[in-house]
Amino acid sequence: MKTIDAAEVELLDYYLSKGFVSTKNHFVMLRDLTEPIPKFPQPNNITINQWEMSxxxxxxxYLKASAHAFEGNAWSLNHLQWMRDGPGWGTFTAFNEDYIVGSVMIWEINEQRSATENIFVHSDYRKKACITETLNFLKESGKTEATLGVFADKKKAILLYQSLGYRMLKVIVELGLD
Structure with missing residues (x-):
């Protein structure tokens, strides 16, 4: 598998000429944190915590909750532990008592920008509060931008992110050998 920015047309042509085919497209979206962040009420039984998973x-x-939300697709424990070692890593995780119902993971990209990724919410708890809590934290930490990646076929997720102020930044094409 190879991922290439869609703007890199010469590189795409090269891989396509070698027998690669497009398997998925990823949208990279950008949220300007200098713009107002909407407020959404949290349900009474939900708490959102900055959680280090120590x-x-x-x-x-976390991996079990993530797998449930992503229909069986989750990171491995090794991948999660590797991510935790990255700069500016953290999560904002929603709990119903001790049960994880959603989470937004962050990590630093550069001084101005952080990623908001691996966003999931259990279907019974779909609210926007966890994402906006995360965006407010990043804004208060001095970040001016937040990005995320979403598969191009996830229409509901894209509409949600747009409603929260994320806009298209670029398209990444995933290529694989047929």
């Missing part, structure tokens, strides 16, 4: 049981619980 023990392996917490990490396993």
């Amino acid at each position: 023990d392996e049981q917490g990490q396993q619980d």
Whole structure:
């Protein structure tokens, strides 16, 4: 598998000439954090915490909740632990008592920008509060931009992110050998 910015047409031509085919498209979206961030009420039984997942049981619980939300597709424990070691890493995780119902992961891209990624919410708890809480934290931390990646076929997610002020930044084409 190879991912290429859609603007790199010569490189795309090269890979296509070698037998690669497009398997997926990823939209990279940008949120200007200098713009107002909408407020959404949290349900009474939900708390959103900045959570470090400091023990392996917490990490396993996170992966289980993520797999449930992503229909069985989740990172491995090794990948999650590797991500935790990155600069500016953290999560804003929504809990119903001890049960994880959603999360937004962040990591630093540069001084102005952080990623808001691996966003999931259990279908029974779909609200916008976890994402806006994360955006407010990044804004208060001095960031001016937040980005995320979303598969191009995830129409509901794209509409949600647009409603929160994210706009298209670029398209990444995923290529693989047929």
